[in-house]
Amino acid sequence: MATASQTALAVDFPILGQEGLVYLDSAATSQKPRVVLDALEDFLAHHNANVHRGVYPLAIDADTRFSAGRAQIAAFVGAEPAETIITKNATEAINLVRYSWGPGNVGAGDAIVLTEAEHHSNIVPWQQLCSQVGAELRWLEVDDEGMISLDQLDEFLADGRVKMVAVTHCSNVLGTINPVEEIVARARAAGAASLIDGSQAAPHMPVNVNAIGADFYVWTGHKAYGPTGIGLLHGRRELLEAMPPFLTGGDMIKTVSFDETTFNELPFKFEAGTPPIAEVVALGAAVEFITELGIERVRAHEEAITAYALASLKAVPGITIQGPSLAEQRGGLVSFTLDCAHPHDVAEILGRDQVCVRAGHHCTQPLMKKLGVGATTRASFAVHTSTDDIDALVGSLGRVIDIFGDR
Amino acid sequence: MDDALYREEILEHYKRPHNFGPMETPDRESFDTNPLCGDELRVMLKVDDNDVVEEVRFEGHGCAISQASASMISDEIKGMKLDDLARLDRSAVLDLLGIDISATRMKCALLSLKVLKSAAIGTLADWEPDTVDAARPAGGAQL
Numbered sequence A: 001m002a003t004a005s006q007t008a009l010a011v012d013f014p015i016l017g018q019e020g021l022v023y024l025d026s027a028a029t030s031q032k033p034r035v036v037l038d039a040l041e042d043f044l045a046h047h048n049a050n051v052h053r054g055v056y057p058l059a060i061d062a063d064t065r066f067s068a069g070r071a072q073i074a075a076f077v078g079a080e081p082a083e084t085i086i087t088k089n090a091t092e093a094i095n096l097v098r099y100s101w102g103p104g105n106v107g108a109g110d111a112i113v114l115t116e117a118e119h120h121s122n123i124v125p126w127q128q129l130c131s132q133v134g135a136e137l138r139w140l141e142v143d144d145e146g147m148i149s150l151d152q153l154d155e156f157l158a159d160g161r162v163k164m165v166a167v168t169h170c171s172n173v174l175g176t177i178n179p180v181e182e183i184v185a186r187a188r189a190a191g192a193a194s195l196i197d198g199s200q201a202a203p204h205m206p207v208n209v210n211a212i213g214a215d216f217y218v219w220t221g222h223k224a225y226g227p228t229g230i231g232l233l234h235g236r237r238e239l240l241e242a243m244p245p246f247l248t249g250g251d252m253i254k255t256v257s258f259d260e261t262t263f264n265e266l267p268f269k270f271e272a273g274t275p276p277i278a279e280v281v282a283l284g285a286a287v288e289f290i291t292e293l294g295i296e297r298v299r300a301h302e303e304a305i306t307a308y309a310l311a312s313l314k315a316v317p318g319i320t321i322q323g324p325s326l327a328e329q330r331g332g333l334v335s336f337t338l339d340c341a342h343p344h345d346v347a348e349i350l351g352r353d354q355v356c357v358r359a360g361h362h363c364t365q366p367l368m369k370k371l372g373v374g375a376t377t378r379a380s381f382a383v384h385t386s387t388d389d390i391d392a393l394v395g396s397l398g399r400v401i402d403i404f405g406d407r
Numbered sequence B: 001m002d003d004a005l006y007r008e009e010i011l012e013h014y015k016r017p018h019n020f021g022p023m024e025t026p027d028r029e030s031f032d033t034n035p036l037c038g039d040e041l042r043v044m045l046k047v048d049d050n051d052v053v054e055e056v057r058f059e060g061h062g063c064a065i066s067q068a069s070a071s072m073i074s075d076e077i078k079g080m081k082l083d084d085l086a087r088l089d090r091s092a093v094l095d096l097l098g099i100d101i102s103a104t105r106m107k108c109a110l111l112s113l114k115v116l117k118s119a120a121i122g123t124l125a126d127w128e129p130d131t132v133d134a135a136r137p138a139g140g141a142q143l
């Protein structure tokens, strides 16, 4: 199974028509399928108008498509449209929670739990909140297999001071899929809120925000075959209703007088200004594309590719692979280092073979420190990845070793 | 092989860097990182009474370009006055490397010069101007 060759699940990505391009950087941003580009163009060419206020037919059409896009996006992760807030990206979604929910719910002497494998966007906002209110961070350690310990979570929760547990669903470096349902349940039982960063999960594995049960679940459109400029925050209604607005201005109001403002209902209360309208429509098309392929099939494909990649990479001399050894415990990405060459040099030489991988700290500097590396090289997979792509990666790594090998 | 970036001399310096290792009681030192890739580089200098560099040692880790550039420049600056060191511009390392450096790798090439100049002036020097990268905020597009 691990060595069976596997063709791409979907191929209609215009950019992949470029001769020789081997795109293994979907964890940074996904390439866009034809259907998403078509939806974007169709909306802008035939249905474009601002939303919410128009009464003429074109504006009503735009409004209807915008609402339909939100409904598709919400349904993709089992959420209610009213509990689906459109932001700019995952980072802004987390900041919304930090600024709007944070100060009213986290105070001096309280604590926030994170894992060591968080992306900077799920670290820095909480660090800032902690220093603003005088709270502390508690870090769940990752072990050699990239796993966190639920026992340590229980220890952290025991004194009742933890107000928020913010954890990534799938690590963008280790690939580890965290037991988010279990984490959320334990947090809730201890009276803590929870936020799950689904940026690396949403387009790659089944996600149901109700089943996970987190108070907040965030993800980002551009990693989910959609355009840039759109992120998602799904929140529990009671919390969202109790929270003050984040950004203020147009669209998020019910009434404004010279003296005061009343705020709009959910989700609009958190969407100040003109939203990314065409992007919502296009992301709607993107999740439709995934749903048509079948998210279970997508997961099975990417898991098979990951197993193949782990098996092939293991044979590369001088390689260290980060994260869980079993594909079933990881999302579709593999980070590694070579003894002979720095990740930057690896990515540069691979780039000359048009093998596109990312090298660096992947916005996870605390994790790099923990792993004892300055940087890693990361290959990440998508529905268009085939075992041929992995073979190209491994072949190109051979070239790196030819150049640097005798170090 | 068409790997101009990794010409033999650069690989040689990367694999066996000159003037790398610890220095006890340096007169001057400076440390900095390359936000793009997490490279870290420390330079330590011994200078005589006339502020002339007698000895130089680098410590740290990084890619071939940053390590080779540190190694190559370390051979050049012995006997140089701190004032002159502080006035070096990016051509000092780029000429030694002798290859085309892409915009995204420019900071790798320039880190050694930055820490050297910082050590010479006794405070953190700016990145060399006129690089495409110089205008970008630290820690830019790293996902």
Ligand SMILES: Cc1ncc(COP(=O)(O)O)c(C=O)c1O
Pocket (backbone or CB within 6 Å): A027, A028, A089, A090, A091, A092, A119, A121, A122, A168, A170, A171, A172, A197, A199, A200, A220, A222, A231, A363, B143
């Ligand atoms: C795990 C994780 N969280 C958050 C982000 C931030 O996403 P964005 O830059 O779209 O806000 C990323 C990607 O960069 C990520 O991999």
